[in-house]
Amino acid sequence: MPRLSVIVPTLNEAPRITGALDALQDLRGAGHELIVVDGGSSDATAERAAPLADRVLCGPRGRGPQMNAGARVARAAVLLFLHADTRLPPGAADTILRGLQRSGCDWGRFDVRLSGERPAFRLIASLMNLRSRITGIATGDQALFVRREWFRAAGGYAEQPLMEDVDLSRRLKRRGPPLCLHERVVTSSRRWERDGVARTVLLMWRLRLAYALGGDPHRLARRYHPGR
Numbered sequence: 582m583p584r585l586s587v588i589v590p591t592l593n594e595a596p597r598i599t600g601a602l603d604a605l606q607d608l609r610g611a612g613h614e615l616i617v618v619d620g621g622s623s624d625a626t627a628e629r630a631a632p633l634a635d636r637v638l639c640g641p642r643g644r645g646p647q648m649n650a651g652a653r654v655a656r657a658a659v660l661l662f663l664h665a666d667t668r669l670p671p672g673a674a675d676t677i678l679r680g681l682q683r684s685g686c687d688w689g690r691f692d693v694r695l696s697g698e699r700p701a702f703r704l705i706a707s708l709m710n711l712r713s714r715i716t717g718i719a720t721g722d723q724a725l726f727v728r729r730e731w732f733r734a735a736g737g738y739a740e741q742p743l744m745e746d747v748d749l750s751r752r753l754k755r756r757g758p759p760l761c762l763h764e765r766v767v768t769s770s771r772r773w774e775r776d777g778v779a780r781t782v783l784l785m786w787r788l789r790l791a792y793a794l795g796g797d798p799h800r801l802a803r804r805y806h807p808g809r
Contacts, residue, residue: 587616587661589651589663601666603633608669620641621642644721644738662724664724673724677762684760686757686760687727689760690760691723691766693710725749742798743801747789
């Protein structure tokens with residue numbers, strides 16, 4: 582039986598999925614499980630993922646529902662939810678499993694670094710990590726991991742199109758504190774580069790504030806993904 586199940590939700594990631602899954606082959610070689618859950622891609626994402634994953638599922642569109650679908654078939658006692666544009670640090674599986682055992686925690690996340698080289702990206706990542714440590718809330722970019730039984734007891738991800746990671750973190754935090762690993766995952770800075778740093782930061786702050794005040798995730802998702 583694998584000790585860790587890595588669950589990767591995808592949607593139209595054909596140009597990037599091979600590189601993303603190639604980076605996870607050492608985990609598979611060590612006996613861990615890799616599950617890709619595609620949300621109905623219109624490109625070749627699922628076909629390119631098939632030879633590089635233990636299972637490729639087709640599920641309803643939306644990261645929350647997709648990750649829930651992966652969790653339902655996962656065999657390992659610990660689940661790791663990983664975005665396709667996020668790269669794990671070396672030795673990530675052992676870091677997670679040892680960290681959970683030593684800390685007594687049952688869920689957690691990594692610190693994050695943005696892939697771009699601009700100094701602003703270092704500041705943004707540092708503030709993201711600091712905010713997460715203060716609030717105990719993890720975002721999907723931080724590669725959230727959780728014991729499978731805790732995930733099930735918490736009810737899994739909410740069936741909502743945005744802030745599903747924040748929602749799950751809140752429910753998990755009520756059960757116990759997260760393990761905040763200092764090792765860093767590297768996540769893509771493409772949205773900041775495409776839309777501009779200041780504009781993207783302000784948008785995310787507004788969306789998080791609106792959600793904290795009870796905003797409808799479906800309406801917020803339309804602001805985050807205009808035109809989708």
